[in-house]
Structure formats: structure tokens, C-alpha cells
Amino acid sequence: xxxxxxxxxxxxxxxxxxxxxxxxxxxxxxxxxxxxxxxxxxxxxxxxxxxxxxxxxxxxxxxxxxxxxxxxxxxxxxxxxxxxxxxxxxxxxxxxxxxxxxxxxxxxxxxxxxxxxxxxxxxxxxxxxxxxx
Amino acid sequence: xxxxxxxxxxxxxxxxxxxxxxxxxxxxxxxxxxxxxxxxxxxxxxxxxxxxxxxxxxxxxxxxxxxxxxxxxxxxxxxxxxxxxxxxxxxxxxxxxxxxxxxxxxxxxxxxxxxxxxxxxxxxxxxxxxxxxxxxxx
Numbered sequence: 410x411x412x413x414x415x416x417x418x419x420x421x422x423x424x425x426x427x428x429x430x431x432x433x434x435x436x437x438x439x440x441x442x443x444x445x446x447x448x449x450x451x452x453x454x455x456x457x458x459x460x461x462x463x464x465x466x467x468x469x470x471x472x473x474x475x476x477x478x479x480x481x482x483x484x485x486x487x488x489x490x491x492x493x494x495x496x497x498x499x500x501x502x503x504x505x506x507x508x509x510x511x512x513x514x515x516x517x518x519x520x521x522x523x524x525x526x527x528x529x530x531x532x533x534x535x536x537x538x539x540x541x542x
Numbered sequence: 543x544x545x546x547x548x549x550x551x552x553x554x555x556x557x558x559x560x561x562x563x564x565x566x567x568x569x570x571x572x573x574x575x576x577x578x579x580x581x582x583x584x585x586x587x588x589x590x591x592x593x594x595x596x597x598x599x600x601x602x603x604x605x606x607x608x609x610x611x612x613x614x615x616x617x618x619x620x621x622x623x624x625x626x627x628x629x630x631x632x633x634x635x636x637x638x639x640x641x642x643x644x645x646x647x648x649x650x651x652x653x654x655x656x657x658x659x660x661x662x663x664x665x666x667x668x669x670x671x672x673x674x675x676x677x678x679x680x
Contacts, residue, residue, distance in 0.1 A: 459666035517650035539621030
């Protein structure tokens with residue numbers, strides 16, 4: 410028996426719509442992503458038992474392992490921190506400020522930061538890592 | 543002069559590479575997105591300028607040095623668990639806000655790790671943290 414090869418057109422898969430779907434997904438991720446403002450800042454957070462997970466706040470202050478202070482990802486000094494936080498909180502729905510301090514910092518270094526935030530009328534969210542018992 | 547239409551093949555634009563680029567971008571965004579929620583606790587530190595001596599008499603004071611946690615006026619050394627137990631015993635959440643104030647007096651050389659643990663214990667047991675602002679001598 411002789412089999413004949415049928416002359417069929419090659420099957421074409423339309424992939425143009427894949428690009429549309431992918432770009433829609435990209436737009437979704439771009440709009441919903443919160444980029445880390447202090448990704449370049451090296452800080453080792455403290456650990457504690459009595460903490461819970463909480464929501465992010467729009468304003469963040471970080472003191473890194475070298476004692477440098479960062480407000481919204483930009484380096485600043487303690488002297489201008491109060492005014493900077495007050496300005497950042499203007500137009501914000503909450504008075505919450507995320508504060509992350511390196512665990513090896515000493516009280517004499519971070520106390521002025523706490524006082525400045527307190528004077529700015531901020532609700533300080535002290536962040537750390539949850540320690541399991 | 544008669545013009546002849548040439549029989550040219552239709553120009554087909556290959557767009558399959560677009561999808562590859564787009565999916566690479568998606569992978570980038572997925573990898574750089576933080577899904578982790580931060581852990582911690584919100585603190586309201588009163589910003590009032592109270593008289594230090596008066597506050598210390600009225601409110602509970604917890605003193606912190608690099609080696610010990612001291613509780614109350616007598617300065618009894620306690621562990622973190624003992625501090626938690628004593629503060630729970632005081633039933634701070636049921637008290638008026640002024641009676642919930644716990645003054646944290648810390649030595650300048652105390653590390654943030656020790657400070658943070660004490661602050662979180664005070665906060666979780668219903669205490670309102672008050673800090674002592676050491677004004678520079680004029």
C-alpha cells in the first residue's frame with residue numbers, strides 16, 4: 410500500500426496576542442509595586458517576640474549600621490529630620506512613620522531621632538524581625 | 543507606457559519576540575517586588591514637655607543599662623520576662639492614659655537591640671512610652 414503525503418499548510422500559531430497580555434501584566438505590576446526606597450541602605454533590624462506584622466507606611470526613616478540617617482531614601486541629618494518628616498506627612502492620610510534602626514546603634518545615636526519624630530507628631534512604627542520562642 | 547503590478551509577497555512583521563521581552567520584564571518585576579509585610583508595633587510617644595522630676599515621681603520608671611533592666615523606683619534588676627510579668631500584673635490597658643505612662647530611662651551606651659525589646663514589652667502590655675529628653679546644658 411502506498412501512502413501519499415498530503416499537502417497541508419503549516420499550522421501557524423498567532424502569538425501577537427501574547428505580547429498584549431504580557432504588556433498588560435507589566436502595567437499591572439508597575440502600578441501595584443512598592444519599590445523599596447532604602448534598598449541600598451545596609452541595616453540589620455532588631456529582633457523581638459512582642460511584635461506583629463503591620464502595613465507599610467508612606468513615610469520611612471532608616472538609621473543604617475554606620476549611623477547615617479535616611480528619610481524617604483535620601484540621606485539627611487537629625488537637625489532637619491523633624492521638618493523633613495512634617496513636610497512628608499503633609500497630605501498623608503496617617504501620621505505613621507516607619508522607623509528602622511540598626512540593632513547595634515547606641516541610645517545616644519538614635520534617641521535624637523525618636524525625639525525628632527515625637528516632636529513632629531508622628532506615630533512611630535518601630536520595625537524589626539519577629540523572634541520565635 | 544503600461545505599468546505592471548509586481549507580484550510581491552506581503553511584508554509580515556514578526557512580533558513573537560515582543561512576548562519574550564514582555565515576559566522577561568514580568569519576571570524582573572516579580573523578582574523585585576516585596577511581598578513581605580514589615581513586622582513591628584506602632585508607638586505614640588507623647589511630645590509634651592513635662593517636668594522630669596514630677597513625672598518620675600508619678601509614673602513607673604524602667605531604667606536600662608548595657609547590662610541590666612531595672613524596674614521601679616527601687617531599681618530592682620529584672621529579666622525581660624519578669625518585666626513583662628510585672629507590667630501585665632499592673633493591668634495597664636484598663637487604666638487612664640496618664641497612669642499608663644512608663645518612663646524609659648536609658649543609658650547612652652545601650653544598644654538598640656536591648657532597647658527595642660524593652661520598648662516592645664512596654665508597648666505590648668499596654669504601656670505608653672515616655673522618653674527622657676536630656677537637654678544640653680546652657
